[in-house]
Amino acid sequence: MITLTFPDGNAREYQAGISGLEVAESIAKSLAKKAVAWAVDGEVLDLADTVDRDASIRIVTRDDSEALELVRHDCAHVMAEAVQELYPGTQVTIGPVIENGFYYDFHRDEPFSLEDFPAIEKKMREIIQRNKPFTKEIWSREETKKVFAEKGEQFKVELVDAIAEDQTIRIYKQGDWFDLCRGPHMTSTGKIGDAFKLMKVAGAYWRGDSNNPVLTRIYGTAWQSKEDLDAYLHALEEAEKRDHRRLGREMDLFHFQEEAPGSVFWHAKGWTLFQELISYMRRRQDDAGYQEVNSPDMMDRGLWEQSGHWEKFRENMFTTETEDERTFAFKPMNCPGHVQIFKNGLKSYRDLPVKLSEFGKVHRYEPSGALHGLMRVRSFTQDDAHIFCAEDQVTAECVKVHELMMSIYRDFGFDNVIVKYSDRPEKRVGSDAVWDKSEAALQHAVEAAGGDVELNPGEGAFYGPKLEYVLRDAIGRDWQCGTLQVDLNLPDRFGAFYIGNDSEKHTPVMLHRAMFGSLERFAGILIEHYAGHFPLWLAPTQVVVATITSGADDYAVEVRDHLRRAGMRVEADLRNEKINYKVREHSVTKVPVILVVGMREVEERAVNIRRLGSRDQTAMSLDEATASLGKEALAPDLKRRD
């Protein structure tokens, strides 16, 4: 006999080998009817699966949160069946559940297109209607391979080979159709419901390797209810409205054009935002003891050979030949330049740590398919810095950087930053001993700083391990912004040293760090994060003074100039348009504050304040408004100084 404990704490004895269905039946007929799976010690299993040990269990019904993943997975199987029924000869490969849905990769000579979706969806509904039970069978390795080989499913045969020796081969059937699958599944296709939709097709490499054949991937979304599906589709539409590429155009911040793929044409308004970010970061870094420098944009090939970039990073670099037949490369990173500055003049241990910062513009030849608005460009500005320190200072310096980093993100309202730790990649410079040291140092710093860190094995820079600070865009894509890297390699390659208190030469450790990362990317993230509704200190145009009649023109100009003298970015809108029109237009372009002035305000030397996103009107004297808006327009770090 075994003891099964239920979620409410009650326990009951059962025969060993009892199935989920039997347990459900023992509780209530109605529960057995609703059950689609069960969870044993937190692991979701088929309802038909049995258990032969004491465990805490839970019967999962279709509407439980655990069932969402099952709905999606089942839906993927149904889609695969639908596709094979409609397009004979199509091979199936893998079909996992992902955030918000699922996909399935197919191999077929003719790729699928969006036009195929209605037919596939119709067939899926048909299969769901058939309501065939999902049943699991355990097959032998040889049998499985033979069956799939006979069906012409080469990819499945390969998958069987990839399954570890000690794993059983599980086959899930739904009617006549079956698939190699780890499970679990619900009890029948009918449980899926109709809250699903096929979303897009795309190519994807077999096993994620660009040397392998390209498969056609169909993405779908699936939910437990129609309401959830609609809510999701609506959220997608809303996210589209926050897309920084769209807002960039609507708000006149920047544009791109064919002649400069991956390079930004910053308009005056966007550049204001950009400069505001730099000013902020400059103050924060000054406060933290950094010294700002500037290094050349182009340097001789020899220097890049010495740094290792020529060998490890060549294909990403822009180069240029000159008349005297020298090859120069545009810097893809600032570090080599900063090492030159560190090396220039003798450094003592008393000088350490030396913290050199630069708002350096770097150029990288990114693959064309990777380019994406401001998020992934070929020339961008980094808030880069390199900290040269002694080995025993590494941990403390890393902790300082981490804390500064988090404090900066908080100023922009990012409270949940994902931090990833990446260790040595395959393509790297330096000995394993040096890597051991670097990785240990960074790990110590992570532990000292606290906080959650995800592991990202093999993803480090070619010269050192790194921490990545990841922010999420409106569409749910993650982008690395900040980074902190420990580097024992480059200083050595360049022969940088300092004189220790033992009068000997020592190689410094170099910490690479960027907090915004790329100013372009960070600006893009901010546009989406705020949906264009910038806080006052970042808004390109902070205030528009809008007149109701031309009789107020002179006063409006006076108000504008008054606020400008107080340090704000203000425009006056004196056009011959109705106030409705002006309010609408400046709301659409997301100006945070509109000051409406008519004859009443002229007489009282007042303004009428209207905030973006609100219909309220607040009357105030010009002096009061100037004082309060001026205060509000201060950057967060300056507010803290008051």
Place this chain on the structure above:
RNA sequence: GCUGCUGUAGCUCAGUGGUAGAGCACUCCCUUGGUAAGGGAGAGGCCGACAGUUCAAUCCUGUCCAGCAGCACCA
């Protein structure tokens, strides 16, 4: 870079084997109006680039460029 899709006015998008249309924006006129579009008139396009097919190409075919989605890449 790979797979698929897209490229027509500043923006969003119709459209046809015989060199093009709408709405918004823009310009001008009327209107001086109190918080998200007042009325009227007008101007605006080498139909992404280059080849090919054709009597004739924005439309068909090919190559290239750029963009979009995904994959791969991302110091």
